[in-house]
Amino acid sequence: PPGTQQPDRLPWYEHPARLSRDTRILFGHWSALGYVNAHNVWALDTGCLWGGALTALRIDQDTPHPVHLPCMGQQDPRRYM
Numbered sequence: 001p002p003g004t005q006q007p008d009r010l011p012w013y014e015h016p017a018r019l020s021r022d023t024r025i026l027f028g029h030w031s032a033l034g035y036v037n038a039h040n041v042w043a044l045d046t047g048c049l050w051g052g053a054l055t056a057l058r059i060d061q062d063t064p065h066p067v068h069l070p071c072m073g074q075q076d077p078r079r080y081m
Contacts, residue, residue, distance in 0.1 A: 002033050013041040
């Protein structure tokens with residue numbers, strides 16, 4: 001889980017020499033991470049499938065603003081395979 005890695009290991013978006021620091025980056029597919037707004041990066045996967053929220057990001061404003069919508073409880077992902 002996030003936070004259990006070795007102290008010298010960082011998520012890619014926290015790397016101090018990341019060349020894309022001035023570029024807004026939005027990404028998903030990392031539900032264990034949850035919502036993150038740091039270093040000009042937004043992680044948007046908040047685990048809707050697992051009972052979390054569905055998260056969208058309003059980018060039509062100077063400062064992006066998250067919108068979290070409730071999901072209909074935990075679902076069984078095996079139903080979609």
